[in-house]
Amino acid sequence: MKHSIPTVLTIAGTDPTGGAGIQADLKTFQEREVFGMSVVTSVVAQNTVGVQDVQHLPIKFIMQQMESVLTDIPPDVIKTGMIANSEMMEEIAKTIRKHSIPYVIDPVMVAKSGHHLMDVNSILTLTNQLIPLATVVTPNIPEAEVLLSESIESVNDAENAAKRIVHELGANAAVVKGGHYTREEAVDILYDGISIHRFPTVRIDTNHTHGTGCTYSAVIAAEIAKGSSVYDAVRIAKLFVTDAIFYSLKLGKGNGPTNHWGHRLKGLPKINGGIFNELS
Template identity: 60%
Template sequence: MPDVRSALTIAGTDPSGGAGIQADLKTFQEREVYGMSVITSLVAQNTTGVQAIHHIPVAFLEQQLTSIFSDIVPAAVKTGMIASEEMMRCIAAFLAESKITYVMDPVMYAKSGHALMGEDSREALKTYLVPLASLVTPNIPEAEELTGIQIYDEASIKTAAKMIVREYGAKAVLMKGGHMEGTSAADWLYDGENFASYTADRFQTRHTHGTGCTYSAAITAELAKGKSLQEAVKIGKAFVTDSIRYSLQLGKGNGPTNHWGHRLKSIPVQEEQHNGIY
């Protein structure tokens, strides 16, 4: 039998299929890992926005996690939307005990701008989950919320990255620069010692629903397969860039990315290492 690696996503749903649990499972499948899911919130949303949210009772969240960890223990875990402090404490207990590779996508807003997490929960995120994370993957607005730093250039990106690792306790952080201006999209990985940048072409399109979920899920899948953090980020960057370039042009709003875009033509990613502590 082959050595099948599994990955678990803990997140909210997206019935339109572009983000959340649905996007994560599609990505796991495309990256050839066995995908599993634990649902935190049921979200009525589509490409135009979020219409309603129903949060799963914490007791049932715990039952879902118990079902997974008592049977098929994942090689890597990622989290997305986690709405409450109680949920975070519950998830943190399983992660702390298992010591599994953990990628945290700090989902705070839907692509439409709808808040998916309250201010109290954002503070709890830093307290309970960031210190357990092998990697945190914030976009610029999320990193600003986490750190209180206004991010507008490379220097401020690096300052925020160092805070998330050195002060909040994450092992590494990937600062996603998609909200910055420019003809290319650059992301910065900081592992506590060195920075590395990953740059790919930027495509002008409104069809970017679920890019953060897809990117972090691709990284999680590669880590589950035993890739190094740097390799996993480079593969994830190429995967999400392909999914944006070959988007499906669906929906009346911010349409979903294409999870099989990587099969069409891979986009080159430029990787640069920046040695030394900044």
């Protein structure tokens, strides 16, 4: 059913300080002018310093939330973030298969501390059941390394990783984000099944990057819901997140949140212009 406004459903965990998770997704959807909806998988006690505790919701209740949304306001796009275990993933995969809705995965697998957030079974389920359903999957460097069991040390490595995620794991498109590089540029790689696209920006020297992965994938989901191609959705997401980091709010005692209205302080460049040089 077509709505008068594009709709996006996020399925993820919470962040009570508002910088990441479902809270970040909903802020992003609002900024990108789509109607955001949410299904909570896990209630997380976290802040800019770290995660203090997690309570996972019963699978039956997670699926009831999804049913409530899908039977009333079917989303144009579904986006997933933190999905804690294999059982949750299997049920979510069944629903996405049943409804054939475009699907964006932010594979929340590795914390900024480097701590792995998923056990081996969960990683296998993500790889075998969810990624083959993905319109786009958006791992950062550590997450792509876990998915592929290989080291990524260069832009060329990232390009090969994006190709493998598409051709071997079955995603329609993959974005390997370059925020973990130590060089002056942060280069994101998009492989759409045909072509490689590079999106480099000058690295911004700040530790206020909490929630960037959630925000990035949320923009992609919003833009696809509005009818953008994957290429344009990723391009806009890169610009949006760069502004969110550049105009960060300097909140909290640790790794502070990005600014979801940062783009309004400067304005997004037109689709054929930008603050980075695109290499094709």
